[in-house]
Amino acid sequence: MGKQYRVMQKIGNVAITANGFDSIDLPRDSDYEAIGLRIVASLQVTVIATSVRAEAPSQLLPRLQIVADGKNVLFNAPFYATGLGNFLRRSKDENARAITPPTGVAVATYAVEACGIIDFATPDSVRPKDSNFRARGLSLFQMVCNFGAAGDAFVGGTVVYSGSPIVEVYALKCVEDTDDAGNYLTSPIALKKTSYQEIALTSTNPALEIRLPAGNLVRSILVRTEGATTAGEPDVLSLNNLTLQNGLDVRHNLSAGSIRALNNANYGKLVSGYYVADFMSQGQGGNNMMSNLWDVSKSAEPKAILDVTGGGNRKAQIIVQEYILAAV
16 A cells, blocks of 8 residues: 655755855655755955845855756756745744854854755645655756855955855655555646746836746746845845736736735745745635646746836846646
8 A cells, every 4th residue: 555754864965165066966766845955154254344245145055956857957046045035934034044144244254054945845735745846767866056155145355165165955755655556645746846037127117028937837936136235135126016917917016015015924024125926825824726826838928027226236036936737
């Protein structure tokens, strides 16, 4: 008789190298609910810095990819999307440790930490495991890390890595055994994908159009704006309004202030400069329906329309979560 059980498993460590990259093989033995990450590093300031960046030390891992069979990219986004920007992990406003930034800017060595989760399961749905990722049968399954410099966690100064900085990697899994006939008890019905793009906001534009992925079902769009006050820092001065539409189908049209108010009601406190448009969420409950996903499976032009105030260092980063339903 088939059965299921959950496993929490250490995978290994990836050494951080300044402005380098590395990969780690992920086990291909069961269904992934999530992949957990923990940045552990010491940053040595040798020339006094001006300030600590708002999301520090998330900048040490500016891009992460989860790749199946060497070609199917399941996750492609900066580290902040897994921690401070992971809006479904709602304990961020309840003193949970998402980041431990440097405690100062003077010449010294600072121990830092950042915690993140890449979710394949849908934690707030009726049956979260419907979008678990089944890794059995893959020929290759990897996480690819692009690293930043130690100084990326600061404004100004001279900073180097001290000791042996690492990213700890672990997995949360659901093991689905088969019955005597070799059949699984249950199987995932959806594949979750996360993608990322960045747009320079060089000038003010009340209707800046950004193409969104088409052909699947969209869960959410996270918009992060930066650079109005300090280059690279998230800010609240660039985005005025966000509209999401596909032809005449307008699914979202809210001012930046209203988005932040709704986010606060749904998820708790998010970093200033993060704006989440989420089609599934109906509040704090865990019974949200995948039927609320934005269906653009037969569409060619889903897009985000941003009303923005532009400027020299201003940018918008767009992170899209979408689902591909299994063929039935």
